[in-house]
Amino acid sequence: MKRIVIALLLLGAAAGGWYAWHEFSAKGDAAPAFHGNVDIREVRLGFRVGGRVAQVLKEEGDPVAAGEVVARLDAEPYENAVDQAEAQVGQLAARLEELENGSRPEEIDRARKNLAEADAALRNARLVFERQRRLVDDGAVARQDFDTANAAFQSALARHGAARAALDLLEAGARSEQIAQAGAALEAARAALAQARIQLADTALAAPEAGVVLTRAVEPGSMVQAGSTALTVSLAEPVRVRAYAPEPLLGLVQPGRQVLIFTDSRREPYHGQIGDVSPRAEFTPKSVETEELRTALVYRFRAVVRDADGLLRQGMPVTVRLAE
Numbered sequence: 001m002k003r004i005v006i007a008l009l010l011l012g013a014a015a016g017g018w019y020a021w022h023e024f025s026a027k028g029d030a031a032p033a034f035h036g037n038v039d040i041r042e043v044r045l046g047f048r049v050g051g052r053v054a055q056v057l058k059e060e061g062d063p064v065a066a067g068e069v070v071a072r073l074d075a076e077p078y079e080n081a082v083d084q085a086e087a088q089v090g091q092l093a094a095r096l097e098e099l100e101n102g103s104r105p106e107e108i109d110r111a112r113k114n115l116a117e118a119d120a121a122l123r124n125a126r127l128v129f130e131r132q133r134r135l136v137d138d139g140a141v142a143r144q145d146f147d148t149a150n151a152a153f154q155s156a157l158a159r160h161g162a163a164r165a166a167l168d169l170l171e172a173g174a175r176s177e178q179i180a181q182a183g184a185a186l187e188a189a190r191a192a193l194a195q196a197r198i199q200l201a202d203t204a205l206a207a208p209e210a211g212v213v214l215t216r217a218v219e220p221g222s223m224v225q226a227g228s229t230a231l232t233v234s235l236a237e238p239v240r241v242r243a244y245a246p247e248p249l250l251g252l253v254q255p256g257r258q259v260l261i262f263t264d265s266r267r268e269p270y271h272g273q274i275g276d277v278s279p280r281a282e283f284t285p286k287s288v289e290t291e292e293l294r295t296a297l298v299y300r301f302r303a304v305v306r307d308a309d310g311l312l313r314q315g316m317p318v319t320v321r322l323a324e
Contacts, residue, residue, distance in 0.1 A: 034320040036243025038315060040234050040314045041240075044232050045231045045232070046228050047203070054220060062212070063236075064210065066208065070233075071218070075200060085196040089193050092186040095182050096183055115163040117163075212236070213231055243302075256274060257273070260321045261305060261318050261319070262318060266311055275304050
């Protein structure tokens with residue numbers, strides 16, 4: 001009987017030792033766990049121009065597609081600005097074309113006729129002046145009549161010169177400096193028109209990428225300034241996990257390595273890949289639940305989730321394990 005008891009004790013001790021060895025070995029071979037949180041990027045959408053909000057097309061929690069319009073401003077002031085800029089461009093374009101084309105043939109013909117008329121008047125005034133000068137020397141006319149004829153001759157001579165200058169100016173056309181100035185004014189007007197069209201387009205606020213509306217900060221009728229946040233959108237992808245590795249395990253965490261990501265809301269793990277590892281040590285943030293002391297220095301790394309779904313939420317705690 002005594003031998004049976006001793007045999008049973010030895011068998012129990014052997015079984016306990018084997019179990020302890022098995023558990024120790026399993027624990028030593030298990031993949032290390034890293035703790036962290038889901039890190040989904042957010043974008044704050046705001047108008048590049050100010051004005052009165054006309055429409056807000058999305059509620060909090062609504063999905064949005066890339067490029068989808070989520071809100072609009074009252075566009076009437078910006079439409080009027082575009083119309084005004086277009087009119088200015090048309091006016092300056094016509095002015096430049098006028099300078100480049102030069103004077104019309106009708107204007108030149110009229111100037112030539114004016115010159116011919118001035119030339120005839122000058123010849124007549126010269127004849128009268130010459131006659132009066134001879135007569136005044138002989139004493140046949142009064143000095144006053146001679147002075148009147150002289151004044152008429154000088155006036156006709158001036159009108160003839162003005163007509164000649166007007167014809168020369170029309171035939172020469174606009175100066176190159178005038179054309180260059182008109183061209184520069186036209187380019188400035190076109191730039192103002194392009195800016196007005198951009199501002200008109202900016203009255204429609206579109207989501208840059210697909211996601212879900214987190215917050216709605218404005219309502220129709222509100223006056224907003226340029227740059228103020230109208231809606232906050234959580235981007236659908238990429239979904240990242242921000243986790244932390246202690247220094248002894250840093251060698252296992254390498255960019256490109258495959259990982260399994262576990263959450264409390266799903267039995268099956270998500271699959272991901274380590275993207276980057278921080279080169280600087282830091283303290284574990286309070287939001288991360290780990291079994292180690294929170295004062296231990298760790299290195300942050302990010303992993304991109306390849307098969308993310310709607311169950312992953314911003315800040316959700318996760319456990320990251322290295323894939324085999």
